[in-house]
Amino acid sequence: MKVLEVKNIDKFFGKKQILKDISFDIEEGEILGFVGPNGSGKTTTIKIILGLQQASRGEVFINGNNIKDNYENAIRKVGAIVESPDMYMYLSGLENLKLVANYYNISHNEIERVVEFVGLKDRIKDKVSKYSLGMRQRLGIAQAILNKPNLLIVDEPTNGLDPSGIIEFRNMLKELAKKEKMSIFISSHNLAEIENICDKVLLLKEGKIVSSDVLKEVENNDKYKLELSSTLKLKKEAKVEIIDDNYIYYLGNKEDIAKFIETLVNKKIKIYSVIKCKESLEDIFIKKTGGK
Numbered sequence: 466m467k468v469l470e471v472k473n474i475d476k477f478f479g480k481k482q483i484l485k486d487i488s489f490d491i492e493e494g495e496i497l498g499f500v501g502p503n504g505s506g507k508t509t510t511i512k513i514i515l516g517l518q519q520a521s522r523g524e525v526f527i528n529g530n531n532i533k534d535n536y537e538n539a540i541r542k543v544g545a546i547v548e549s550p551d552m553y554m555y556l557s558g559l560e561n562l563k564l565v566a567n568y569y570n571i572s573h574n575e576i577e578r579v580v581e582f583v584g585l586k587d588r589i590k591d592k593v594s595k596y597s598l599g600m601r602q603r604l605g606i607a608q609a610i611l612n613k614p615n616l617l618i619v620d621e622p623t624n625g626l627d628p629s630g631i632i633e634f635r636n637m638l639k640e641l642a643k644k645e646k647m648s649i650f651i652s653s654h655n656l657a658e659i660e661n662i663c664d665k666v667l668l669l670k671e672g673k674i675v676s677s678d679v680l681k682e683v684e685n686n687d688k689y690k691l692e693l694s695s696t697l698k699l700k701k702e703a704k705v706e707i708i709d710d711n712y713i714y715y716l717g718n719k720e721d722i723a724k725f726i727e728t729l730v731n732k733k734i735k736i737y738s739v740i741k742c743k744e745s746l747e748d749i750f751i752k753k754t755g756g757k
Contacts, residue, residue: 469491475487476513476518483672487506487510498653498680505671507620511547514618514650516540527539544608544610557590580607582607622651665681666746679753689722689739690708692738694734704716
């Protein structure tokens with residue numbers, strides 16, 4: 466079941482085109498990552514999905530509802546955290562949740578269930594001003610999932626969190642996807658976390674999707690580091706990245722590297738070592754965005 470469908474979205478600000486034919490979808494219980502350099506259009510895409518901005522062209526469907534024609538039904542089962550969650554600092558965590566619960570007519574039992582899930586039971590009656598950044602993020606998650614959404618949208622959720630806070634946040638998202646079958650759309654600059662959390666990752670560059678699943682490219686791209694007697698005869702090899710006079714990286718699968726080693730032997734190049742590495746999401750991100 467497709468929970469979110471984004472179809473052929475363009476966005477212009479005056480004569481400047483910010484988004485160019487953006488299309489993707491998210492299945493039930495799937496965690497989809499959204500990465501790209503600053504200014505590539507990630508936040509604009511999220512605002513269009515949430516109905517905070519209008520697309521110049523294209524359509525967005527949430528749970529089968531077109532946000533343009535049926536916004537109330539489309540947005541009803543959506544939770545969102547865009548950067549820092551909004552909350553009243555002079556109220557307690559519980560009072561903040563009650564304000565949201567009253568809007569959706571949600572019972573106190575449901576508040577307790579959500580508080581237990583995000584791990585704030587012992588501090589929920591404290592004022593938010595006394596919360597650490599990690600605790601505020603947990604409260605933000607509680608606010609976002611209080612109405613039991615089946616789509617959660619989070620934009621830069623780990624900004625300012627320490628390593629333990631990032632791990633807690635990652636585990637919460639994974640549990641929501643697995644146990645609650647919640648679909649999650651997450652935009653972040655933290656590529657290592659995106660790689661750990663997501664089932665698929667879209668890469669956006671200059672308003673255009675340049676990869677619809679970067680993680681698949683990570684899985685399919687083995688990288689080998691070779692120590693050689695010389696790299697002079699390898700300048701024109703397509704899959705070779707020369708590090709210096711004696712070291713190269715070679716990209717390819719095990720059949721490719723076997724043939725390449727045979728080529729080296731035929732060229733009378735001595736091979737001192739071959740180490741299998743794995744290209745990371747960061748490696749491919751840098752490659753596809755021109756090294757920026």
